[in-house]
Every structure is written in C-alpha cells, then in structure tokens.
Amino acid sequence: MILTVKDLGLVAYEQALSLQEAMVKERKAGSIGDTLLLLEHEPVYTLGRSAKEENLLLAPADLEKKGIKVFQTTRGGDVTYHGPGQLVGYPIIDLGSDSRKVVWYVDMLEKIIVDTLAQYGVKSRGDRQNRGVWIGDDKIAAIGVKIAGHVTMHGFSLNVRVRLSDYGGIIPCGIKDKGVTSLHLHVEDVEMNEVKKRVINNFVRLFGYNLVS
Numbered sequence: 001m002i003l004t005v006k007d008l009g010l011v012a013y014e015q016a017l018s019l020q021e022a023m024v025k026e027r028k029a030g031s032i033g034d035t036l037l038l039l040e041h042e043p044v045y046t047l048g049r050s051a052k053e054e055n056l057l058l059a060p061a062d063l064e065k066k067g068i069k070v071f072q073t074t075r076g077g078d079v080t081y082h083g084p085g086q087l088v089g090y091p092i093i094d095l096g097s098d099s100r101k102v103v104w105y106v107d108m109l110e111k112i113i114v115d116t117l118a119q120y121g122v123k124s125r126g127d128r129q130n131r132g133v134w135i136g137d138d139k140i141a142a143i144g145v146k147i148a149g150h151v152t153m154h155g156f157s158l159n160v161r162v163r164l165s166d167y168g169g170i171i172p173c174g175i176k177d178k179g180v181t182s183l184h185l186h187v188e189d190v191e192m193n194e195v196k197k198r199v200i201n202n203f204v205r206l207f208g209y210n211l212v213s
Contacts, residue, residue, distance in 0.1 A: 001034065003093075003209040005200055008039040013046060013071050013082060016090065020153045023092045027151045034093040036203060038196055041082035043068040045170055048077035048144055055079045055171040068166065075144035075154035077131070079170045085162040085182070087195055090155045093207070097150060106131060106143055109156050112202045113141045116158075119198055120187045130178070133158075138181035159183060160195050 008016070016039060026032045045056060045068060056070065056079055063070060068083075082088060091109075095101045110126030113133040117124045117140070124135045133141035141158040159182035167180045183190050204212055 001207075001209045002211045002213060003204060003207070004033060004035045004213045006035060006037050007196065008037060010042060010084065011039045012042050013044040013069070013073075016041065016088075017071075017073065020090055020092065024148070024151050024153050027092050027094060028149050032092075034209070035091070036200070037090040037092065038199070039088050039090075040084050040086060040192075041088055043081075043083040043166060045070045045079055045081055046073045046075070047071070047079050048073060048075045050076065051078045056169070057171065058169040063169070066166070066169070068169065073154075075146050077142075077144040080142045080144065080157070081167050081170060082157055083162055083166055085160055085184075085192070087158045087160050087192060087199065088155070089157075089199065089203075091152050091203075093152050095147065095150050095152060102147055103128075105147070105152065106145060108206055109143050109145070110141075112199060112206055113156060113158055115202045115206070116195065116198045117183070120183065120190070122183070122186045134178075135181055135186065137177075138179040140181050140183065158195070158199070160190060160192050 095105055110133055114124050114126060124133050126133055131143045132139050141156055143156050145152060145154045161184040162182045164180060164182055
C-alpha cells in the first residue's frame with residue numbers, strides 16, 4: 001500500500017477543511033490514494049458536532065483582540081483549539097466496509113501519538129472515555145474524526161510547542177477538571193520537523209503501508 005504525505009505548513013482552518021472535502025471526494029472516486037495531510041493552523045477554536053456553546057468562554061470582542069477565529073466544523077466532539085506549534089494530521093484514507101474499524105481507527109490514531117511520545121521518553125495513554133492522548137490528567141493530543149463512505153477526514157492534533165494560554169478561552173473538549181500540556185514542557189529542544197518524521201514513521205508502521213511518497 002502507498003501513502004502520500006503532504007506537508008502544507010501554516011494553513012487557515014477553513015482552507016484546510018475545503019481541501020479535505022475535495023480530497024475525500026477524490027478518494028471515494030479512486031482518483032487519489034490514501035493521503036496524510038500534515039499542517040499547523042492559524043489560531044482558531046473549532047466546534048465539533050456535539051459542542052456546547054457555553055464551552056466557548058470569550059466574547060466576540062475578546063476573540064478579535066486575541067486574533068482567534070471560531071469555526072463550526074463537521075468532526076465529532078466538542079470545542080478545541082488549533083494554533084501554531086501544534087502538529088495537525090488529517091488522514092484521507094479508505095477504511096473499507098467493516099464498520100467495526102471506526103473504533104479501531106481512533107485507537108490507532110491515539111497509538112501513533114503514544115508511540116511517538118514514547119520515542120521522546122514521555123509516557124502517555126489513550127482513553128476510550130475521553131478520546132485523545134493524556135499525560136497524567138493533562139491532554140497533549142486531541143482526536144476528532146468524520147468517516148463517510150468508509151473514507152476518513154479530520155484527525156488528530158498534537159501540542160508540540162503551542163501557546164497554552166490560548167486554551168484559556170475554552171473548556172477543552174468540554175472537560176472541566178482536566179488540563180492541557182505541550183511536548184516542549186516535557187522534552188528540551190523539541191523540533192516540529194523531527195516530530196513530523198516520527199509521526200509519519202509510526203503512521204506508516206501501524207497502518208501497514210509499505211511505500212511513502
């Protein structure tokens with residue numbers, strides 16, 4: 001199996017969403033193969049399909065002052081933050097017709113992050129009740145997906161060197177009694193490009209691809 005990886009750099013959320021939607025159509029039509037998009041977002045709070053408005057804490061004037069946009073999106077889950085210093089991965093892959101693969105797929109996304117962090121000597125875990133990857137009671141990676149016609153979109157976000165103060169404008173994922181963290185607080189001199197390489201290698205290994213373009 002071949003996986004195409006595209007590194008898009010810093011991208012506005014709505015631009016990345018439009019690209020994903022176009023690529024999902026192409027994947028369903030068979031005109032492209034499985035693809036992993038890697039990028040960082042300009043500062044944005046995204047509201048998933050089950051998001052509660054009260055979990056967004058800032059008034060419009062405060063959002064404008066901070067330069068953070070708000071976007072209603074199509075992934076599962078509640079509210080989360082994306083911004084520079086956070087590695088976002090959007091897999092556009094065909095899972096096949098087995099509906100049981102949905103839970104397996106989310107488990108695999110968590111494991112990719114857990115294995116990547118382990119390579120830095122950082123112990124973490126996935127959580128089937130509160131999806132994402134956790135270091136103690138602090139979330140370091142969020143998971144939110146959409147699967148339609150067996151093809152995936154949205155995906156994961158891993159805090160590498162992110163501005164954690166921006167999480168103060170939301171109740172992340174609607175969970176009031178947990179915190180958030182970033183890899184740079186646990187590992188000295190962590191570099192985004194190195195994290196990308198490790199995430200790609202773990203993605204390829206765990207999903208069983210034998211060639212990357």
